[in-house]
Amino acid sequence: MAEPAFELLGISDRARRGRLNVAHGIINTPAFMPVGTAATVKAMLPESVRATGAEIILANTYHLMLRPGSDRVADFGGLHQFMNWPGPILTDSGGFQVMSLSDLRKLHEDGVEFRSHIDGSKHLLTPERSVEIQHQLDSDITMAFDECAPYPSPIDDVVKSMRLTTRWARRSKQAFVERPGYRLFGIVQGGVHDDLRRESAAQLIEIGFDGYAIGGLAVGEEQDVMFGVLDTMHDLLPPDRPRYLMGVGRPQDIIGAVLRGVDMFDCVLPTRGGRTGLVFTRWGEINMRNARHAGEKSPIDPACSCPACRSYSRGYLHHLLKAKEILAAMLLTWHNLHYYQELMGNLRAAIEANEISGRAVALLKDLEGSGDPPS
């Protein structure tokens, strides 16, 4: 018998400790997926990404279909070989980025016509084409093609876009070629409206997916609004399938979502922050460009075992940023990803020990700091 796609290993309150099996490996959940937009996690070697503890990365269908093209990636044996990342890969459907990045979009029942933001060339992305591209990329987890109304939107628009997403999800499922270890996730939409989320979830569950993503959050709503939707989703989604909260987020958001039963996350914050000087620590966020770090001889976090903290002072990292040196992005990205993976490891251990509530309170309290270890 094939390995079960998802095993629930333990529960602490509503938080879930699981293991997701896919073609290229195992993902321990709750998991954070570093974003590798254009077949690279910016400023990091793949083996360095792995060394931070990451078991899966995310790549972007929209970017890769435009450059270098999915035929080219397929010709190189798929994304794992092309980018030298042998582990699991999840690809998004391209839906979100077509709407946020491309020019001259035309949305209709069949799909989205758009012009590339790179060279103005014309493309059509449909559910069938999105699934086919993700197949060519050899993605372990394919996302169904979805459409997300901007936030806030009139409720009629949210209804329309949610129902279109459901019809596209059905077409995505039909287009998906089943192979052992390859998974297809549906995306629940419905904005911040409980009844729409309910309708969306029920219809996607009826179609049947290997996992369920919660889309349309982290688009500018308040944290308590997002948590409210997650509270609703908790009772709607089947307990034996992984739950993925797309595009989230800050450490505080991740902790709150894990408490509400979410298993998977992705976000550009740790990698983008690594390039701009936004540094994440157990004691809160630091702007490493701030002049207060210029003469600082201690590391970002003396207790962190990443290369940036083992061998470099805050003063040196501040200097690298000011001088626009490439090493700044390399070291700070490594630290941020290391921190995010350590956070996920702490959350997994807390669920295993059935102590998630108490430990989450302690983690959140520490995060209220100024980024400096308590003196």
Ligand SMILES: [Zn+2]
């Ligand atoms: Zn560090």
